[in-house]
Amino acid sequence: MADVIVIGGGPAGLGAALEAKKTGAESVVILERDRELGGILNQCIHNGFGLHEFQEELTGPEYAQRFINQVKDEEIDVYLNTMVLDLTEDRKVTVLGDEGVQVIQGKSVVLAMGCRERTAGAIDLQGYRPAGVYNAGMAQRILNMEGYQVGREVVIYGSGDIGLIMARRMTLEGAKVKAVVEVMPHSSGLYRNIAQCLEDYDIPLLLRHQIQKVYGKDRIEGVTISQIDDQWRTVEGTEKIISCDTLLLSVGLIPENELSEKGNVPLDSGTKGAIVNSTMETGIPGIFSCGNVLHVHDIVDFVTKESRIAGRNAARFARNELPRGEEIPTRPGKGVTYTLPQKLMLEDPDGVTLFLRSDVIYKKARVKVKEGDRLVKEKRERLIVPSEMVQITLDPEELRELNGEIIVEIVGEKND
Ligand SMILES: Cc1cc2nc3c(=O)[nH]c(=O)nc-3n(C[C@H](O)[C@H](O)[C@H](O)COP(=O)(O)OP(=O)(O)OC[C@H]3O[C@@H](n4cnc5c(N)ncnc54)[C@H](O)[C@@H]3O)c2cc1C
Structure with missing residues (x-):
């Protein structure tokens, strides 16, 4: 039996375990399937982590280490090489670890399993399945943690942050990154990554382009790309072949919610994660969720x-x-793809920060929190892009005045 069982030892799991312990949980357990704590941060050897938390620019491993050291000091029980196989609504957790299969009862459970990458199958990539086609995060792990060069002539499909960061990383390792191909009219990565990872290295970003076909039987030899129009149709005559020995896919991330489903945790079709209230509690009492x-x-x-x-x-x-206490629902309105938490507690001494993402790019934007026609809060932003999460905070007084569904919307100059 443990007071709090945390599933996953990445930054979300580390932060949750530490806070649980510091705020009075007597026994806190972290269950991690990998051989070390830190999660995805271990392979992110670039800097850019910790600007808000520490007002410093740290690498991923440095950021993780600050929390791992505290976990050691706080006497939190850590089980590595321990895969969680099952979770029940009454918070029984089945694990496979060094001592075989065991069941641990938690008074409460925190889900912190992170996310995984979408694959070639998920985007229906046409052609053979030759060697040399990797998910960008997998290539990052092979290069940064195992020490192997992944390829020499590279095309990257999708301009998510992992793809952008790998474009720079492969270049620094001597590879030629020929193009980053993106179907959307804008990148799905952070602006700073486009500047620092592509523009600084003269790597072309081909927006509104698709990969039509992969060539090569044993090892990839090239891809055909073409332009697409705003109806997603191929623009005839724009097809061209780019030779390459490596294709990296950076085409989206999916929250790892198989365990949540086993525990009957209700999920949100927008976020693909759990539906939570302001305490991060899911629809199953005593099961909480955070992070990716x-x-x-x-x-x-x-x-x-x-x-x-x-x-x-x-x-x-x-x-x-x-x-x-009383809870009211939140809902994405115009220009917003999702809002989180999906339920607000009206009596919350800390207030609540709403997280949201936009559907397209907006300039001179206003984020509006509305209850029916009543404007509860408004925030101005010079620029909002889908790749960067937006936050807006409601303070305790604003929360107490609410009594109906909250809709969050973005208005501004669309820039698509
Ligand atoms: C390539 C890349 C670059 C990034 N760059 C930046 C950056 O520059 N700046 C920045 O601030 N952020 C960056 N991020 C984002 C940041 O790293 C992530 O948001 C963060 O690591 C997510 O933390 P997490 O704990 O939710 O997930 P993870 O770090 O993925 O941790 C989840 C953990 O759960 C474990 N787990 C999963 N299932 C089970 C199971 N069944 N049993 C036991 N354990 C399990 C996994 O092994 C893993 O250790 C980057 C992310 C990536 C991928």
Whole structure:
């Protein structure tokens, strides 16, 4: 039996476990399937982590280490090489670890399993399945953690952050990155990554382009690309072949929610993660969620912030002290693809920060939180892009005045 069981030892799991322990949980356990703590950060050897949390630019491993050191100091029980196989609604967790299969009962559970990459199958890539086609994150792991060069002539499909960062990384290792091919009219990565990873190295970003076909039987030899129009149709006459020995796919991330499903945790079709209230509690009492398994984050500092809320409230639940009260739903309106949390508690002494993403790029934008026709809060942003999460905070007084569904919308000059 443990007060709080945390599944996953990435930044979300580390942050939740530490906060649970610091706020009074007596026994906190982290279950991690990998051989070390840190999650995806271990392979992110570039800098850019920790600007909000530490006001410093750290590498991924440096950021993780700060939390791993604290976990050691706080006497949190860590089980590595331990795969969680099952989770029940009454918070029984089945694990496969060094001592075989075991069942651990948690007073509360925090889901922090992160996310995984979409594959070639998921995007229906045409052609053979030759060697040399990798998910960008897998290539990053092979290069940065195992020390192998992945390829020499590279095309990257999708301009998510992992693809952009790998474009620079492969270039620094002596490879020629011939193009980053993106079907959307804008990149799905952070602006700073486009500048620092592509523009600084003269790597072309081909927007509104698709890969039509992969060539090569044993090893990839090239790809055909073409332009597409705004109806997603091929623009005739724009096809061209780019020779390459490596294709990296950076075409989206999916929260790892198989365990959540086993525990009957209700999921949101927009985020593909759990539906949570302001305490990060899911629809199953005592099961909390945070980090990339809840919704895909671009900045790890916000993962840490969210994980603290989950950890603190998991500890409260374990002590039977989690406040219950009236909740109202939130819903994405015009220009917004999702909002989180999906339910707000009206009595919340800390207030609540709503996270949201836009559908397209907006200039001179206003984020509006509305209750029917009443404007509850408004925030101005010079530029909003789908790849960067937007936040807007409601303070305790604003929360207490609410009594109906909240709709969050973005208005501004569309720039598509
Ligand atoms: C390539 C790349 C570059 C990035 N660059 C930046 C950047 O420059 N700046 C920035 O701020 N952020 C960056 N990020 C984002 C940031 O790294 C992530 O948002 C953050 O790591 C997510 O943390 P997490 O704990 O939710 O997930 P993860 O780090 O993925 O951790 C999840 C953990 O759960 C474990 N797990 C999963 N299932 C199970 C199971 N069944 N049993 C046991 N354990 C399990 C996994 O092994 C893993 O260790 C980047 C991300 C990537 C992928």
